[in-house]
Amino acid sequence: MIDFGFDKIALIGAVALIVIGPEKLPRVARTVGHLVGKAQRYVADVKAEVNRSIELEELQKMKSQFETAARDVESTVRSEVQEASSSLSQGWSEATAGLGEGLAGATGDGAAGWTPAPPAYQHPRKNWRVKRGAVPAWYKHREGVRRHVQSGAARVARFRPPKVGGAAGGAAR
Helix, strand or coil: CCCCCHHHHHHHHHHHHHHHCCCCHHHHHHHHHHHHHHHHHHHHHHHHHHHHHHHHHHHHHHHHHHHHHHHHHHHHHHHHHHHHHHHHHHHHHHHHHHHHHHHHHHHCCCHHHCCCCCCCCCCCCCCCCCCCCCCCHHHHHHHCCCCCCCCHHHHHHHHCCCCCCCHHHHHCC
């Protein structure tokens, strides 16, 4: 921005005092201050918008680079998987070609077409009536969280010291 020293500002103030007059000078100075503030805010907003647009362009470039890299990796993985599955199926067909002929000749009923039965469904046996807490019991114990509700009388009875001597202590009084 424009660089004003103290001497230049003093000269401008003296000329403004002579030209405008002492009655109108405070109001004019206040108006000029508001206008300068608005101009500074406008320049700051323009700078911020330019910076945002530059950052957006950089992010879009990075996004496109990542997308191309992801596509390259995907195509490479897809080709490798396809190559591996074709070699596996070729090896499997070679391995089972001789085996199928030997089984068919030995049993005579074509055992190569046999498929195992699908597994039977087993229920997971979850007890849905039992509530499962989200916080582990060891954490509750460490933090002192009460897991069981007790009445006030039950808590007093629990922490009351045991009676010493029983009936003999009362008779000795």
